Amino acid sequence: MSAQPKDIRVDDRHPDVEDTLEIVRRGLAAKTKKLPSRLFYDERGSALFEAICEQPEYYLTRTEIAIMRDHAADIAATLGPDVRLVEYGSGSGIKTRMLLEHLETPAAYVPVEISRSALMESVAELASRFPDVPMQPVCADFTLPLRLPVAIRPPRRTVIYFPGSTIGNFETKEAIRILRQMRAEMSDGGGVLVGVDLKKDPARIEAAYNDAAGVTRDFTLNMLVRLNREVGADFDVSAFRHRARYNALAGRIETDLVSTKRQDVHVGGDTFAFREDEAMHVEYSCKYSLEDFAQMAAKAGLSVAQVWMDDERRFSVQYLVRATPA
Numbered sequence: 001m002s003a004q005p006k007d008i009r010v011d012d013r014h015p016d017v018e019d020t021l022e023i024v025r026r027g028l029a030a031k032t033k034k035l036p037s038r039l040f041y042d043e044r045g046s047a048l049f050e051a052i053c054e055q056p057e058y059y060l061t062r063t064e065i066a067i068m069r070d071h072a073a074d075i076a077a078t079l080g081p082d083v084r085l086v087e088y089g090s091g092s093g094i095k096t097r098m099l100l101e102h103l104e105t106p107a108a109y110v111p112v113e114i115s116r117s118a119l120m121e122s123v124a125e126l127a128s129r130f131p132d133v134p135m136q137p138v139c140a141d142f143t144l145p146l147r148l149p150v151a152i153r154p155p156r157r158t159v160i161y162f163p164g165s166t167i168g169n170f171e172t173k174e175a176i177r178i179l180r181q182m183r184a185e186m187s188d189g190g191g192v193l194v195g196v197d198l199k200k201d202p203a204r205i206e207a208a209y210n211d212a213a214g215v216t217r218d219f220t221l222n223m224l225v226r227l228n229r230e231v232g233a234d235f236d237v238s239a240f241r242h243r244a245r246y247n248a249l250a251g252r253i254e255t256d257l258v259s260t261k262r263q264d265v266h267v268g269g270d271t272f273a274f275r276e277d278e279a280m281h282v283e284y285s286c287k288y289s290l291e292d293f294a295q296m297a298a299k300a301g302l303s304v305a306q307v308w309m310d311d312e313r314r315f316s317v318q319y320l321v322r323a324t325p326a
Helices: 017-029 043-052 058-077 094-100 116-129 170-185 202-207 215-231 290-299
Strands: 083-088 108-113 155-164 191-197 241-247 252-259 263-267 271-274 279-286 302-311 317-321
Touching: 017 215, 017 263, 017 271, 043 108, 043 215, 058 094, 058 155, 058 191, 058 202, 058 302, 058 317, 083 094, 083 170, 094 108, 094 116, 108 116, 155 170, 170 191, 170 302, 202 252, 202 290, 215 241, 215 252, 215 279, 290 302, 290 317
Parallel strands: 083 108, 083 155, 155 191
Antiparallel strands: 191 317, 241 252, 252 279, 263 271, 302 317
């Protein structure tokens, strides 16, 4: 019953080269230069992110996996039987595997991933492990409204799974929009299972985005390598450096690519000037208190039904349902 990689559906709104070119032009023309973090994820970018997750400073993945190992059975019981599990940004699927092992008769697994190669690899692995779970992979940008495939058998509920603290990569207004989108896609009786990184010692947070091996640096700079290849830009990758700093007031890591000299970059016939030490913003990684996140979820019409955390309260997995009208 499980889908094989050849069955991957490509959403027709998947960003193409022209879309990416326009996004880059608009971002470089802004008063403060900015590119979206989704541009990190070509094939090499996805592989580098998996390597980041293995670095000793990067507590997030280890901690979330430990939470899933300790609580997956309880989480699965909370979700109930016959769930259609829709995962945003499925990646390698390690945490998904831990959840599927405990779910009772899941109706379908629908991974949504922008990197086709990562999606193919994940689906092939999960299809071999869970041959009785119908798989309906979608290659698409999950930040856009999705047209989910018709379920092979009617689910009792649809649960949107968003692990890995990716919700923190969006500014508050955008995060609320995505949570509202999830609320619409999960339909009546559904839920959202989301990974949420928590506020803690700023030094520990900052170290996670500046690993000693330089893998995060390579990951960030790979965005420029990708743009040179895919949209014909001419970024001098050696003339930019990675910078990730924790903004305690905003409660977030702010990651920039900083020009090490005065230089011009050409994209699609346009020229964009960089000053020496000019920063181009490429990613936020927001950290929340439990109260912060509950308030943000409420603005999207969701309420926190249950929270699972590690003993040190570094990370959380939260289950959200539609808020009851006051």
